[in-house]
Amino acid sequence: MATMAHPDNDMPARPNIAKAGLQLPAVKDYEQVDREIMATLRPSKGWFLCLLVAIFCLIIGGLAWTYQIHEGLGVAGYNPPVMWGVYIVTFVFWIGIGHAGTLISAILYLFRAGFRTTIYRCAEAMTVFAVMTAGLFPILHLGRPWKFFWLIPYPNWRLIWPNFKSPLVWDVFAISTYLTISTTFLFIGLIPDVATLRDAEKNPIKKQILSALSFGWRNSEAEWRHFARAYLFLAAFSTPLVLSVHSIVSFDFAMSLVPGWHTTIFAPYFVAGAIFSGMGMVFTIIIPIRKLFKLQHYVTLNHLDAGAKLCLFTSMVVGCAYLVEFFIGWYGGSPVEQQYWWNRVFGQWWWAAWIMLTCNMILPLSLFSQSLRRNPSWLFFLSFFINIGMWFERFVIIVPGLSHEYEPWQWTSYTPTFVDYSILIGSFGWFFMWFLLFIRQLPVLAISEIKEIVPPKLKRAHPGADFHADTPGDHA
């Protein structure tokens, strides 16, 4: 049973997806797919080493947080009125990372974009762990983190309800909904693959666990039909969430009157930036994975090329938003806004703004070159700059706004302390720890979806029986 595949006559229509002959020329049959992808689950020294590093980083962050709880929030770099610093910057950063997964798995699924097939599992897992990481930061940012549940609206002895007019409360709903749906989506998509693992598993206890997780999947036509419908429904359901979550995060800023924050473009601009940063993190993760696990013939250069184009497109949307913001900041004629923009780009915060502009607008222009789009080393290198640039984008939005508001006597600076940096490092440790544990237990590439584009052997025996998908004549 380890070679199960989606029955051909039951396939949902995907007429725009090129078959494996074009997409994956080195992948010949189902057995090869099973063998090579399940090989990623074997432990290796490299994997242990990476896990140790991740846990070490997590311990650094954990110790810093313990110190902060003991000493109070004053050990972080807050400097009134800059009361949102590295924690909120990092919160928005991780929420953004969590966007690309659902974009790739849901929106690109609805658009029948073939290049998603081999990267979406990785991106989906990244989404779940990134949102889990982001969810820590509002708690880290609290003076009394053990009271975090006060944000949850439920009848309580205090007779206090959260302020529903506050975008911070909208965040609670938006992010918890997003985490729930993206986790469900990841889990549903995994069912056929977990069944494949179950069939290949020798250890009876593990087999029992995998059997439960796969809901006793038997590869029947009825199961595939239900699966396809559930997957399509979840894809459609997740799509508006991709837009809503980061839009609501953007409202944390746009609803206020802080200079540089109150601007109408924030919602779609944050979404585009989130997809951009998410694609950056996808490259950071998938390029080493394809190299270490020898999966270059699955995650091909064509897939990286297509992903890089998406990255370039979102970079340009973000760049357009930067320029529009600069222009309107000047055109609006408000001296406070003009001062703020000047201070941000050429004044006190010039270094942060130019890191942002260089990493998010200028360096990604290199992706106009096809040879660079198809160069994994360059994409990996660039992805680091994208991650840095998108972290600084949030820094540049949050800190200069608060440090340069309406009253000149309030103008100040902000310097993060070792506690801020340690917790930032800890968040990477937390994220990568979960991700590494995931790829050790579950397939990092979607076995069943890859098999969908590999033609069955019988069809291969009669080349004429294979079809050219989707010229309108095929579309009857």
Add this chain to the structure above:
Amino acid sequence: MSATQSPVISRERVISAGAKPLPPMIRQLSLVLALLGMALFAVGIASGNDRAWHAFQVNWLFFTTISSAAVMFVAVQRITTARWSRGIIRFSEGFVSFLPFALIGLIVMVVFGKSHVYPWWKQLPSLQHEKQVYLAHQFFAIRSIGVFAIITALQLWYVWTSVRLDVGVSPEGGAKWATGLRAKMRAGFGEERRELHSTHSLQGKLAVFMTIIFGFGWVVLAWDQSMTLDPHFFSTMYGWQVFMGGWIVSLMVLSVLLRFYKKHLGADDIITDAHYHDVGKLCFAFTAFWGYLTFAQFLVIWYGNVSEETHFFTLRLTHAWTNWTMTGAVLTFLLPFFGLIGVKPKMWAPTMFFFAACSFIGLWIVRYVEVYPSVYGVTENAPFGVWEIGIFLGFLGVWGFCYTSFMDAFPKFRVFLLTSPYRDEVQVPVDPRTMEPLPAHE
């Protein structure tokens, strides 16, 4: 959606299906409407009635954003190497024929109608310094016309490369006025496989360049032709929201055209139910997206409650403008969004026509509400009558005349990409010189 596979359609079949001319009545009626509209506009100018100019601007914005967005949609098909749309995309490419007229219309507005069309034109010295700089007369005129001329040129060039492939493999035929153009397209037309790869490569570059120019250019045009009519208002979202309105209605119009062409050309084998469903889904998706942009802009302004921003919406939600604004929102977003959720309304012609009509009329009202309140301010009687309707019909006539002239002059299907044995070679990145796929992996 059904997607059973059937044999590839023969070239002869596609050529014969696409050669049938459109009913001449459409072109004649369009011409009559165009002439009547122009005559009315001329009367308005001669009698010094500024309503004619304002109606001209509303309709210019309405028809031009739709036409330009339709060609942008064509370019997106190339960027994503989409195959599903090959049988229907010429219907959107035809929208490009309106753009040269739109460029003339813009020149007329900016050069001859400036003091009538732009309320700030005569008050410029009394405005803030920043507005004086940005709206300085010469800078404004050169910017507006220049940006739109570049967009038009790129979009014409792109459609030329697309049509050329089909003319190159089809026998001579079509409207006489384009005989010279077709001959030019055929001149130097080489071997089929070579033409496919060289054109695909060129179109890739053009499409990307068009995307950039379209995105940045329409933001500037939206500021110049709409937002700055109220020089005290500014919103960073404004440009995106304006051109996405054109995008959604271009898809709605395409959904109607599909049904018309299928019936008229008897092309059941080329235009399929799957196309109805796919275009219907795009209509639904972008209706939702447009609603998202519009609401995200409104919510931030409402919540922020800053007078520089709120005055724009306060005006549009009070006095004579309330009903117009609300009707625009209901027709453009509310009805199509809830109506098009299911599969059946997208597939059944009457419902799809109804929602396309809602969107079409709704966007016209949205354009009207963008322009008129900024010009007429607080009033108890929103100006709407023979000028607005007449000039709308005139624009509709010009659009119809340009469109039918184009469609009768060139093949109505992408003959080449539907029937060439090499058509799917471009599904993965190819070296256009060797015509071989690039290595898929290291």
